[in-house]
Amino acid sequence: MKLYSTEDDFLIKRSNGLTLSNKDVKILENNDINYLECHSLEELIFVIEETLNNQDSEELEELSIKLGEYNYYNYTEK
Numbered sequence: 001m002k003l004y005s006t007e008d009d010f011l012i013k014r015s016n017g018l019t020l021s022n023k024d025v026k027i028l029e030n031n032d033i034n035y036l037e038c039h040s041l042e043e044l045i046f047v048i049e050e051t052l053n054n055q056d057s058e059e060l061e062e063l064s065i066k067l068g069e070y071n072y073y074n075y076t077e078k
Contacts, residue, residue, distance in 0.1 A: 007022065008021060008022040008023040008026070009021055009023060010022075014035070014036070015036065016035070016036050016037075016038065016039060017039065018035060018038065018040075018041060018044060019070075020035065024063060024066075024067075027059050027060060027063050028048075028063070030059075031051055031055075031057060031060050032051075033047055033048065033051060041067055041070065041071040041075070042071065044067065045064055045067050045068055045071065048060060048063065048064045048067070049064060052064065
């Protein structure tokens with residue numbers, strides 16, 4: 001368990017408007033997912049889930065859950 005955040009954990013607004021950490025980007029790139037082609041978190045989550053249908057990746061599955069929660073808490077009207 002990490003006791004402190006690293007530079008890779010901080011969220012950064014990317015050129016396509018998505019807010020992702022450097023760690024998130026590394027996971028996506030390692031799984032050949034071009035996040036720059038996605039224009040919303042919903043679209044990115046869909047691409048991740050499509051990838052998970054073809055391969056198993058615990059790291060990618062955790063990212064999908066994290067992004068889903070971030071999307072819900074930040075963009076869903078309550």
